[in-house]
Amino acid sequence: MSAHPILVIGAGPAGLAAAHAIASCGERVAIVDENPQAGGQIWRGGPGRWHDRRADALWEALRGNALIEWISGARIVAKAGEGRLLLDEGGTPRDLAWDHAVLCTGARELLLPFPGWTLPGVTGAGGLQALVKGGMPVAGKRVVVAGSGPLLLAAASTVRKSGGKLALVAEHQPMPELARFAAGLAISHRNKLAQAIRLGASIGAGVFHAGATVIEAKGDTRLRSVVVRRNGRDTEVECDFLACGFGLVPSLETAMLFGCRSEGGCIIADSTQQTSATGIWAAGESTGIGGVDKALAEGRIAGLAACGKAPSAQDLKARTQAHRFAGLLGKSFGLDKALRALCTPETIVCRCEDVRAAELMQHTGWRSAKLQTRAGMGACQGRVCGTACQFLYGWEAPGLREPVFPTSAAVLARLPDD
Ligand SMILES: Cc1cc2nc3c(=O)[nH]c(=O)nc-3n(C[C@H](O)[C@H](O)[C@H](O)COP(=O)(O)OP(=O)(O)OC[C@H]3O[C@@H](n4cnc5c(N)ncnc54)[C@H](O)[C@@H]3O)c2cc1C
Structure with a gap:
């Protein structure tokens, strides 16, 4: 054919x-x-x-x-x-x-900006899981897994199996929402419910908290602790790694x-x-x-x-x-608009070019923000900050230009002249 x-x-x-x-x-x-x-x-x-x-x-x-x-x-x-x-x-x-x-x-992964999210030691939830699967040692390290979605349990389970100490798994969705999800699984996706129960059991008792959100990562040259908000109360949890993602x-x-x-x-x-x-x-x-x-x-x-x-x-x-x-x-893990409040004016949104929310907020759309602040002009080409700005400010998704991934001049030299 x-x-x-x-x-x-x-x-x-x-x-x-x-x-x-x-x-x-x-x-x-x-x-x-x-x-x-x-x-x-x-x-x-x-x-x-x-x-x-x-x-x-x-x-x-x-x-x-x-x-x-x-x-x-x-x-x-x-x-x-x-x-x-x-x-x-x-x-x-x-x-x-x-x-x-x-x-x-x-x-x-969808990463959302919050104070301290660019500190060394902070990754996405799936991001840390991928690093661990790739051989990064976490044995004996204190890990907080946070954000929202089923990937949190999968990432936490990988960390635990690799010898990491799970300090906390903080799921943003409240328990009633998770219970509705579990009920939905029980009706038509029993194998998935069994898988979720297995993963839940594998991370150990007492570490999973629903309705909990990491609002700040603290540290100096690297991550030292996170501040977790639950039921209006803030608690500081010491950790070596924070794996935080809000879905895909x-x-x-x-x-x-x-x-x-x-x-x-x-x-x-x-x-x-x-x-x-x-x-x-x-x-x-x-x-x-x-x-x-x-x-x-x-x-x-x-x-x-x-x-x-x-x-x-x-x-x-x-x-x-x-x-x-x-x-x-x-339906169960839709993004909660309240998460926008995590990003304070001082928070870096474009981590490739160090552009803070205060600078971006002066613009009405992605194009103007990109031209005036260099947001999205770094190696990720707006893959991370562009998606974040869509959520934070309701801007249109940034269009991509070729090359669609960073590459070397030697590779680009192969392109035909026209
Ligand atoms: C970081 C992360 C971790 C995850 N972990 C889990 C987990 O533990 N459990 C779970 O149930 N689900 C997990 N998921 C969800 C997972 O994506 C799906 O369950 C499943 O892997 C989807 O399969 P897929 O084939 O659609 O995509 P993927 O498995 O993502 O495969 C897509 C492939 O396309 C390749 N690719 C993309 N663009 C190009 C290009 N331009 N050139 C060459 N190659 C390219 C990528 O390298 C990748 O290997 C994870 C997702 C992410 C993002």
Whole structure:
């Protein structure tokens, strides 16, 4: 069907499921990921470290398959002309031809600014989890996990299993909201409820607090303690690390390169996972936050569709169920506008360029703020502060320019002159 292998971008659960479906249809597939190992966020670290039978089964089917080309440690950074993409492969440029692609580019963490959040020792919740999975030692270290969403429990569990001392897990949502979420899980997602109970049990008794918010990180050259507000009372908790995240936001950079339309921060995909761009399908967190089951179900359907094949009734049922869970997740962990008050005028919002809230508040939109203050002009290109400003000030999301990720001049030199 394709002159070139079908390109799958992202080797997380969605990408692996898509690649498996494509190879099962007898088509060639190239799977690109910036990480050296397949697995994405949840299965980070590669096959040797997975503890999920679904991951093992996928890997068993994929490894050594002659139809699959693995392009690991390579990030797509720009278009390189009609039907071609520019990759940064560890600093070396690579030009990749494509005519059909499945985007499985996942999500990143939503970080919200509060006093002290830029101190060394403060990370996102998933961010710390990724560092620990990558080998960063936390044994004996006091860790506070904070923010909102199911990722807090997963991150806390990883910290505990790696020998870290959990000083506190502070979930912003109050207990009645969490109870409603648990009731929703009990009705239609019992496996998820069991998983949440297992994770809750694994972090130890007495450390989880609902309706608790870290309002300040304190320290000198690094983090020393955090101030936690609960029921109007502030308590200071000593710690070595604070892992604080407020959920996930879809990664849209690659979709923007392909000209795919998005709405509400998610790639728009139809019932076959086809995007608004011809020959491009999308699956997983990039089409909306919903977790690993959604990624697997959508990835399979997108892979089949890219080969012109229809999904089975079972595939569709799995996706419907996963979308139901995504709906429950969104309803239960929506961002509370009260969190805007965490960011004081003195708080740094753009940490790449050290721009404080007081400077940003004088502007009416992202464009003017960017031009006058340099917010969003640093290495993250507004991925962190732009999303924060959307929440804090209701500004439109910053548009991205190529290269969509930072890269070297040597890589960019490969771009055609026009
Ligand atoms: C930091 C973090 C930690 C998480 N931890 C957990 C957890 O412990 N448990 C849980 O249930 N869920 C976790 N999640 C949620 C998780 O995203 C989903 O459950 C699941 O991994 C989604 O699968 P996916 O395939 O859609 O995306 P991902 O697993 O995120 O995979 C996307 C892949 O695309 C690659 N990629 C993106 N853009 C490019 C590009 N331009 N070029 C090359 N490669 C690219 C990325 O490197 C990544 O490997 C976490 C999310 C984040 C952000």
